[in-house]
Amino acid sequence: MTSSTAKAQVGVIGLAVMGSNLARNFASHGHTVALYNRTTARTDEMMVAYGAEGAFLAAPTLEEFVDSLERPRRVIIMVKAGMGTDAVIEQVKEHLEPGDIIVDGGNAHFEDTRRREKALRAEGLHFVGTGISGGEEGALKGPSIMPGGSRESYEALGPLLEDISAKVDGEPCCAYMGPDGAGHFVKMVHNGIEYADMQFIAEAYDVLSAAGLSAAEVSDVFREWNTGDLDSYLIEITSEVLDQVDAATGRPLVEVITDAAEQKGTGRWTVQSALELGVPVNTIAESVFARSTSGHPALRSAGQAALSGPDRALEVTDRQSLVDDVRAALWSAKVVAYAQGLDQIRTASETYDWGVDIAEVARIWRAGCIIRARLLERIRGEYAAGDLTTLLEAESIAAELGQAQDAWRRVVALATTAGVPVPGFSAALAYYDTVRAPRLPAALVQGLRDFFGAHTYGRTDRPGAFHTLWSGDRSEVEA
Numbered sequence: 386m387t388s389s390t391a392k393a394q395v396g397v398i399g400l401a402v403m404g405s406n407l408a409r410n411f412a413s414h415g416h417t418v419a420l421y422n423r424t425t426a427r428t429d430e431m432m433v434a435y436g437a438e439g440a441f442l443a444a445p446t447l448e449e450f451v452d453s454l455e456r457p458r459r460v461i462i463m464v465k466a467g468m469g470t471d472a473v474i475e476q477v478k479e480h481l482e483p484g485d486i487i488v489d490g491g492n493a494h495f496e497d498t499r500r501r502e503k504a505l506r507a508e509g510l511h512f513v514g515t516g517i518s519g520g521e522e523g524a525l526k527g528p529s530i531m532p533g534g535s536r537e538s539y540e541a542l543g544p545l546l547e548d549i550s551a552k553v554d555g556e557p558c559c560a561y562m563g564p565d566g567a568g569h570f571v572k573m574v575h576n577g578i579e580y581a582d583m584q585f586i587a588e589a590y591d592v593l594s595a596a597g598l599s600a601a602e603v604s605d606v607f608r609e610w611n612t613g614d615l616d617s618y619l620i621e622i623t624s625e626v627l628d629q630v631d632a633a634t635g636r637p638l639v640e641v642i643t644d645a646a647e648q649k650g651t652g653r654w655t656v657q658s659a660l661e662l663g664v665p666v667n668t669i670a671e672s673v674f675a676r677s678t679s680g681h682p683a684l685r686s687a688g689q690a691a692l693s694g695p696d697r698a699l700e701v702t703d704r705q706s707l708v709d710d711v712r713a714a715l716w717s718a719k720v721v722a723y724a725q726g727l728d729q730i731r732t733a734s735e736t737y738d739w740g741v742d743i744a745e746v747a748r749i750w751r752a753g754c755i756i757r758a759r760l761l762e763r764i765r766g767e768y769a770a771g772d773l774t775t776l777l778e779a780e781s782i783a784a785e786l787g788q789a790q791d792a793w794r795r796v797v798a799l800a801t802t803a804g805v806p807v808p809g810f811s812a813a814l815a816y817y818d819t820v821r822a823p824r825l826p827a828a829l830v831q832g833l834r835d836f837f838g839a840h841t842y843g844r845t846d847r848p849g850a851f852h853t854l855w856s857g858d859r860s861e862v863e864a
């Protein structure tokens with residue numbers, strides 16, 4: 386507790402686990418933290434449980450909450466993204482003054498953030514949409530933080546966020562992403578890459594299981610992979626989840642979990658945005674659709690009843706070779722997903738004039754967030770060394786993909802022949818082969834479009850748009 390005259394450097398509205406952990410994180414770094422929750426009992430519970438951890442100013446009303454904050458006031462809203470955020474903004478802004486800062490730490494859609502930022506800017510208030518990644522533990526011990534909003538607001542807010550963020554060699558995993566919705570956009574794409582990462586991991590598990598490895602054996606494989614260039618949070622926890630034995634049945638827990646993946650929507654938003662921006666993110670799209678298909682019981686029942694195919698038995702003579710091939714496929718597909726996600730951020734940054742620094746994005750994703758991985762230091766270095774059209778053209782990345790591709794192709798071919806679905810591995814490989822192809826069958830697509838819709842086509846040998854008189858003498862005219 387703190388004396389009533391003290392002023393808080395930051396205030397948190399919304400004291401569910403994420404909000405209260407974030408408040409505790411600020412307090413553990415020596416900041417005085419104002420607290421408010423619509424249900425006062427929640428605030429009281431938090432003070433009983435954690436009040437001794439640091440300097441908290443628990444406020445029963447929003448007015449008292451705002452009054453306890455030093456200027457410029459920094460108000461962090463930690464409520465479920467959606468209408469609730471707008472409601473809290475409307476309630477709290479009445480008590481704020483020009484120059485004060487409202488921060489939305491939820492997984493809001495970046496277009497909502499752009500709308501809110503514009504409206505509040507007109508009222509003299511700063512609105513900062515920030516991604517906060519790392520789950521409940523990250524909020525408490527050090528998340529990766531991706532703030533947007535005005536550069537001016539970052540001057541007042543950034544040092545506190547950097548203070549509580551995860552660190553790599555002392556460097557905070559927090560940096561100014563760009564104006565208005567840039568922060569929430571970067572977080573959205575982080576989640577899109579997270580979906581793809583998790584899909585590839587699931588496919589690796591599926592292929593190795595089809596080859597006869599038990600969950601415990603696959604767990605050991607992932608534990609070993611986590612010591613090399615696949616070193617990452619998701620690989621690490623995969624080993625933990627696969628090792629877990631279900632107390633009720635004595636079976637591996639993963640074998641008694643319902644095989645229908647759910648999704649709160651950030652992966653879907655990533656793909657919707659990519660379609661609007663015209664950025665191919667087929668690995669992320671396949672991971673979203675894989676979740677949708679898994680969660681479609683009627684479709685799957687009909688498929689199981691009607692469709693024949695191989696029985697998934699993967700006959701392998703040399704298990705270690707298969708394990709090595711799957712590792713190569715997993716690493717390669719992961720690189721493609723990062724390349725696609727970062728391409729989407731770069732394209733959005735150009736579209737919305739955000740000026741996002743991709744090397745900075747990779748730098749702050751190195752720790753704290755769900756996709757934290759050793760690979761991100763390498764990606765940071767490649768983008769810091771010079772602008773890339775795609776991560777795949779970075780010399781060392783391209784060389785490693787070149788060496789890994791035979792194994793990658795073997796895994797896709799083996800799985801496909803055995804009837805083991807690998808939509809993620811396949812999509813990543815198709816993207817790899819598409820972007821490197823000197824000639825694509827899109828030419829035939831253009832011919833077909835011109836045949837039925839007179840949509841015209843270009844020619845390889847001269848500029849202009851052309852149309853063939855398909856229903857006439859089939860001569861070609863310049864459009």
Ligand code: 6PG
Pocket residue numbers: 492517518519520576579647648649650651652754755
């Ligand atoms: C994070 C997580 C977090 C949330 C996931 C779950 O960065 O800390 O990504 O945002 O746990 O978004 O989302 P799904 O339910 O869509 O998988």
